[in-house]
């Protein structure tokens with residue numbers, strides 16, 4: 001097929017003739033140019049989400065796109081953050097540190113901010129996200145626990161929440177061990193006593209830790225570091241964690257046991273689970289009653305996992321001999337808190353993460369995560385979006401671009417563009433279904449489908465939520481094929497069922513509109529439309545024509561476009577068999593005007609055509 005007259009390389013050095021494609025029904029000469037990856041989190045690019053009475057609309061003026069990260073970016077830091085992190089943030093945006101804001105002050109300030117960085121002391125409520133009015137893109141939690149952030153509201157508003165999950169692990173574990181030892185040896189009480197002029201050696205006889213059983217509740221990062229250290233102190237360590245892998249526990253020499261077994265056999269209990277609806281007040285009258293009399297409890301996790309009134313009762317009755325608490329249901333606790341004032345209780349003001357080292361580490365970790373998110377990068381520490389390991393992110397990046405473009409194309413093939421209820425995404429891959437994480441890809445297909453037909457901003461954070469809200473059912477199927485296991489995905493197919501197509505040839509024999517794409521040379525390509533194989537790089541805009549296969553068609557259409565100064569970047573013809581029906585896919589840099597499109601439609605052999613924006 002003599003198509004070279006109508007195709008020219010954009011960047012000649014990147015010319016690639018796809019000679020590897022030898023399918024008889026596919027004829028093409030392909031040229032490719034470099035495209036930069038689509039930022040995953042580019043939600044507010046050139047647009048701004050405004051929420052009025054819970055309804056989201058888009059305003060064109062406020063901008064903070066990935067390219068804009070710089071002067072315009074405003075980051076509010078509402079709690080003390082390590083200087084190293086502030087330096088990182090200042091390199092890219094305007095940073096305002098404003099501490100101890102009232103809820104009203106926070107809401108007022110947030111409306112002019114792109115990002116908010118908090119620790120455990122700031123309540124990031126639904127009102128804060130509402131006040132963010134779509135400008136707020138990221139909330140960075142400089143630490144682990146995100147129980148002070150309304151994640152549901154964040155998700156609904158398409159605001160990414162990232163945390164800094166690793167930099168304070170050791171600090172928290174060390175504080176847990178410090179409290180454990182201090183409690184066992186009455187360090188705080190004895191200190192206060194001697195400072196009060198007393199010398200009470202017999203009053204403060206402690207208990208030994210060696211040989212005692214420690215139950216670690218929550219065997220995650222902090223819990224396992226506590227376990228490791230407690231083993232070093234000669235303790236027998238057991239742990240309860242419904243989600244912890246047994247091999248991690250085995251590696252440290254810890255037995256994973258049931259909740260009841262843990263609390264009923266332990267001499268010491270150390271809490272390291274997150275505060276969730278399931279763990280809220282999980283230590284209560286009932287569970288204290290199951291504990292060994294004289295048990296000692298350390299809480300460096302969250303105050304809310306303990307029913308504090310019940311703990312006072314358990315201390316008074318002697319079930320709990322001592323408690324050492326770094327965290328409280330309400331922080332700071334009231335000055336007359338019976339728990340805090342209890343003589344068998346040792347307290348610290350939420351100091352678990354407060355070492356110089358941890359705070360510097362956390363500050364850098366969160367600054368980088370927030371800046372990455374503002375630049376539109378996927379975050380490995382996202383809390384309300386798929387958390388994907390960095391190596392998986394980079395591997396999936398070109399497929400993410402492909403997924404969005406396929407969604408964008410598919411929706412444009414639907415007559416009227418609306419009324420879509422059912423979308424199926426089919427992934428072909430050499431890898432088994434469990435080895436392919438498709439959450440990112442699904443989110444991007446959703447984004448591609450929804451954004452062109454609504455003024456809703458869709459991003460990785462809110463894709464599933466928005467799809468559900470719009471009554472769009474997105475199903476997925478993974479099919480194992482014989483292709484390179486080096487590549488995570490061989491092809492992605494997007495099918496839209498029960499709709500009419502404005503380009504009948506895009507309807508597969510089985511009924512739905514169906515398009516398929518692959519990543520070639522790191523770039524997204526459209527490889528199948530309906531039942532026709534094509535091969536066109538997904539960039540710029542696309543014209544799809546169905547014609548009777550005959551010589552000279554490429555020339556005629558190319559001439560029409562050339563006359564209107566429309567640059568053809570890519571062209572491919574797929575046909576069912578010789579001299580029968582063929583589909584011509586033409587990549588164009590500019591949008592052809594009406595005259596050009598009318599002229600294409602007037603070519604007698606062209607039976608239908610459609611212009612699609614990518």
Ligand SMILES: NC(=O)C1=CN([C@@H]2O[C@H](COP(=O)(O)OP(=O)(O)OC[C@H]3O[C@@H](n4cnc5c(N)ncnc54)[C@H](O)[C@@H]3O)[C@@H](O)[C@H]2O)C=CC1
Pocket residue numbers: 144145146165168169172217218219220221222223240241242243244272273274275278279300301302326327350351352353354
């Ligand atoms: N006091 C402080 O300054 C600090 C407190 N923390 C708190 O410590 C806690 C743990 O932090 P990380 O170890 O970094 O988190 P992590 O996520 O690594 O570990 C939490 C573990 O708890 C487990 N878990 C969840 N539900 C559970 C349940 N119902 N029963 C038992 N285990 C359950 C999880 O499977 C996970 O393994 C968090 O609540 C965090 O906020 C963390 C750092 C500093």
Ligand SMILES: O=C(O)C(=O)COP(=O)(O)O
Pocket residue numbers: 119120121142143144145146168350351352353354
């Ligand atoms: O990281 C955590 O979960 C913590 O509790 C640390 O809290 P902070 O940042 O010190 O307010």
